Amino acid sequence: MSARSIRRGVSRSERIFDVLIYTFLIVAAFVTLYPFLNVLAISLNDSTDSVRGGITIFPRQFSLDNYKAIFTYDTLFTGFKNSLLRTLIGSVLGLLSASMLAYTLARRDFQGRKFVSTYLAITMYVTAGLIPFYILIKDLHMMNTFAVYVLPGIVSAFNVFVVRSFMDGIPYEIQESAKIDGANDFTIYWRIILPMTKPALATIGLFLAVGQWNSWFDTYLYNGSSEQLTTLQFELVKVLQSTTNNSGDYRSPNISQITNTVSPDSVKMAITIFVSVPILLVYPFLQRYFVKGLTLGSVKG
């Protein structure tokens, strides 16, 4: 090995350096992945057997009972439906606003360009805070409505700027020639610019979808009393809080509440997996887009 190293001009210290780097990164990847695998294994293990402990990344007594148990909760399905719906509607509306605003800002000949861009930039730093916002939602009669999930978040300055910097890279001549052909601004946006902006839109769409899918606080704050408007994340929060956080004692509830077939702990893990899986299925496919999009938006500001 050393002969080969010398031939390639790689010293021994370089080799050691490489080994250290690879070791460190493997450990880091393992630490990132292990909790998920562990939770998955527990969720797939027979719950009475799980209590004995010692489950790492493989189930010891494979069983789907935990999942069967969570599928009997009706609210989980209502939550799933609402989460899916808010993710779809919220992402589409958010994409529409981000791309339309970005398009007008990318047009050098648009009068209102400077005003709109400053106006949006301010919203990134000045926010009224939780309480004035809560009062606004109340005054608009949006408490206990589905609308509260999608309407307040439609315009996001950060997303607009990400899409805009992408659009800035599209040669202006394309638009001019379309104009000569008689296309109006909206047609240019819809037919020409939007298809060319796909990578940026995929990035923003992913951000929006992840944000929508993962949020629970608005459910807690505005729709907490309505079972029909619950979301999947909020159901998870409720389940987690009911047995651990607010009880104060960490030892007793997990063991004492074991029913005949299913322990709350295993069920919790099954719900955790159920809530995470949809988003985890999509992100590897969108990776190349978000890496590009995030870099563009943040470095250029």
Add this chain to the structure above:
Amino acid sequence: MKAIPESGTSAVVESEPSKISKFLKRAIQNRYLYLMSLPFVAWAFLFTYYPLWGWIMAFQKYKPKLSVWEREWVGFDNFRMLFHDDTFYLVMRNTLAMSFMSLIAGFTIPIIFALLLNEVKQMAFKKTVQTISYLPHFVSWAVVAGIVSKMLSTDNGAINDLLVWVGIIDEPVQWLAKGHYFWGIVTLSDVWKETGWNAIIYLAAMAGIAPELYEAARVDGASRIRQMWHITLPSIRPTIIILMILSIGNLINIGFEKQFLLGNNLVVDYSKVLDLYALEYGIKINRISFATAINIFNSVVAIILLFTANGLFKRFSKESVF
């Protein structure tokens, strides 16, 4: 003699409408662009600018039945009360402690991670590690809180099992029930969740470094560590500084999700942050005016921090956001 004022006035009369008509002409040309932007501008007004009007509540005695004009003005009473509240200082301590800890960890660890990953020449390995590293970013804090409490649990939690097995502790520790561990747990959870994601920008910046720089350094006999120190790090300095300014501006807005989800009654002295404090007063016990004062304090400090950070960086380096 008459001709001069006449032509003068006619010039004025002529140029005024021509400015307006020029504007209108362009506005008509821009009509689709206006149609595409103004609805969203109005939307942003309703949901971000208009609530600022609610700040008035902090200077009044809020009564839901009365309109803004009918409420009693109390001046800075709510702020005075705020600064005399012991909980406020506790909450500030927690907020600043956790934000500084996550600022430091949130900068150093992703940079180190990116530096090491950048040294890997085997693309398949690099890609795999990267894909794994983003994973936790995509799950919610609710999921992370569930996972973290499982990992830290005394019933077969991985951390306790490991520490007992290695022999560092004799029996499982109830990590989440002890206040003095709380800040560390929150910070480490944050590191676990966001390191891979935060490293993306640094990796992209590193990909843009000219290879000649490394070749020259190798010719000069620089080791890999020296190359990292003298080439890679200085090259990503602008990126680091811009991100740092942005996050200092957000220092006080650390959010409350993780504190809300990981906290419990036993650790409340360490877990309560500004937003939760406002939430408690405003929505749970209906002291809206007092809670709004907390929100205002929060925003003002955030803006002061942003400008201070920007000013400092402008002075000591050439980089700044504005």
